[in-house]
Amino acid sequence: MVSKRNAASATGTLSMEYFFPKKARSKGDETDVRSDMKDFWAAHSNDATVESMMFDTKASTLTEMESKEIMSMLPNIEGKRILELGAGIGRQTRLFAEKASHVTAVDFIETFVEKNRQSNGHLENVDFIQADVTKLDLPEQSYDIVFSNWLMMYLTDDEVLKLFINTLTWLKEGGYTFFRESCFGKAGDFDLGENNPTFYRLPSQYNALFHSAFLPGKKDDDQSRGFEIIFSKTLQTYVKVRHSHNQICWLLQKKRIAEYRGYITFQAFLDNQQYAKKSIPQYERMFGEGSISPGGLERAKECIKMLALKPGQKVLDVGCGIGGAAFHMAETYGVEVLGVDLSCNMIEIAMERAAASKTENLQVQFEVCDVTRRDFDPNAFDVIYSSHMIVHIADKSSLFASLLKWTKPGGKLLISDYYCGNPEDHSEDFKEYVKQRGYTICTTAEFGELLSSAGFINVKVEERTKQFTEILRSEKKRLQEKKESFVKDFSAEEYQNILSSWDNKLKWSEAGHHRLGVFYAEKPE
CATH class of the missing domain: 3.40.50.150 (Vaccinia Virus protein VP39)
Known part of the structure; x- marks a missing residue:
């Protein structure tokens, strides 16, 4: 209240x-x-x-x-x-x-x-x-x-x-x-x-x-x-x-x-904290153009290949961020993409880039919405894709039920997201990080069970924590190599904040607290 x-x-x-x-x-x-x-x-x-x-x-x-x-x-x-x-x-x-x-x-x-x-x-x-x-x-x-x-x-x-x-x-x-x-x-x-x-x-x-x-x-x-x-x-x-x-x-x-x-x-929290206007360019500098997720657009492309997209299919990108993956899917595969995100700041960037795009007949649009309250037509999408968004959702069961309803029979769901190791083993600083971010993080077993309980079939879980750790090391190295330009464009304080954040993520991923996975599922015919 x-x-x-x-x-x-x-x-x-x-x-x-x-x-x-x-x-x-x-x-x-x-x-x-x-x-x-x-x-x-x-x-x-x-x-x-x-x-x-x-x-x-x-x-x-x-x-x-x-x-x-x-x-x-x-x-x-x-x-x-x-x-x-x-x-x-x-x-x-x-x-x-x-x-x-x-x-x-x-x-x-x-x-x-x-x-x-x-x-x-x-x-x-x-x-x-x-x-x-x-x-x-x-x-x-x-x-x-x-x-x-x-x-x-x-x-x-x-x-x-x-x-x-x-x-x-x-x-x-x-x-x-x-x-x-x-x-x-x-x-x-x-x-x-x-x-x-x-x-x-x-x-x-x-x-x-x-x-x-x-x-x-x-x-x-x-x-x-x-x-x-x-x-x-x-x-x-x-x-x-x-x-x-x-x-x-x-x-x-x-x-x-x-x-x-x-x-x-919560939207105001996101747009003034993790996805504040000053933070998004820093994330993009770390992850690469068009992305605010680990591994950048290259890793997103790797995940998207698993979907075997076909021209004319309709795709819902849940938690689309600044739109890098959505643009890639529309331009490369000829699909029609709707990217949704709760962050007004990120969608504004995506909209600006859509307006500036020179690609003819680009089938991509972006929408600010709370996906837990949005209601699309049943069987509206051939594919639903999500990267590093589900971790923000407390009631994952209800969201997965909605995703199932919106997916066409035989359609596919692909989620790349964080998960955690045994919560009893978590360090106090990792617990505080999760709390500060507003994450609701679960184990792979819990994640897979939630998808199955929602009605998805052929649920597959791929452990990507080793890749996550390698990505963090690579991103940290790139930051250090470009320290001068980063400090010039932002500040020495912001540089140190980002560097400390990556050091912590490396520590937590190596300890098995902070993990990354890919979750694939299908809707029954």
Whole structure:
């Protein structure tokens, strides 16, 4: 449970100034920004067409495709109350109204509101409001879902944070918010001129903002409320039509905040500790480009060969990190890969690299999600691959049951991960390391039994600890040989921290505490 005081301190651990340096936090005060935004839209909204609203000559094609995709991502809207912010001319309003009990459609551009009213005003379960969302005043806990599409990129950082806090207020307990924004750069092909005031944030900036929004507990319930991420992913319509990976959407749920070691969520713990922004480049320097796992991409390739992948197969990469293995599978074998990871920082890097890729028809996408809460369709994947992620999961039985459900009959599962020797023999410093990392580590026998109990067959376990020890020695040697460049790019302190960490891992692997294995299994036909 997080008290009012602890919630505030937990928010502080997210280092807002780290994500938003003062120099880059806004383009002026909020009054000037709001004026700039109104002038910008006044110049682009006279005809209220879908092309002018989306700034894209392919707007009609995009609308038809993306509306279906977006609707497929939402939780069940049947009989729900929906608040649609930035509703525009009503591209989604009618679709919501067909199933929802009530829709409140809000936009601050008069011509857009009128166009929406002309198209959907005959629907008895829709209200239309022309208002600035920064000044919107609505009853508490009055909506099941708050939806916004291309809205926050027209607000300052402080306005976005306030909107997230207001959204928590408007949502019912357990309610959801879905939002989609252009990240990294603009979406359409219109020339918006030099005075385009839009904020094209990084995904990590939105993540920091919604993680920093919370409602303090009350006297009758002192537990604070905040957002828990269900997923964040790239809109595939734009990948297919515009070859653009910059359209990012999020689904969040209003939840009681369960503190994890001083952080609002386990995700926040990961992104501020093991997978902090400053740590990921250091790991990649140690493990090699595209990887944050022992042995780097070469070892991943060795494991992936065991799967005998075939073109057209669908692969789920659980704990994909910065995407090295996912890119390799898609580029080398012609498979379609979905990489998922709980770390916002790592997925952002993977998304950036996907956007920069020159590979034609690259069938890879990335998603931030808690795989223990995500639910894919049964029999959705031919292969599920995971590297050094299962060690983070406490309830492995439930996860393996989900992996089995998502795998097609006859499909394959391959896991490369840490395991341990006899827990009774563990040294105190190894126990402390496992605790600090948040690992739930088990023996090979326990790991194999969990897979069999979940329903997998042909379970095979390969001991790779000797290889792990050799990899650690090689990586340590490479670090020492490149000490000068490492210290230059990072610091002498970070160099010593990494070196000490590798010394400890070597000590524990040689003692049989810290081990590495490959676990293969199949789903019955």
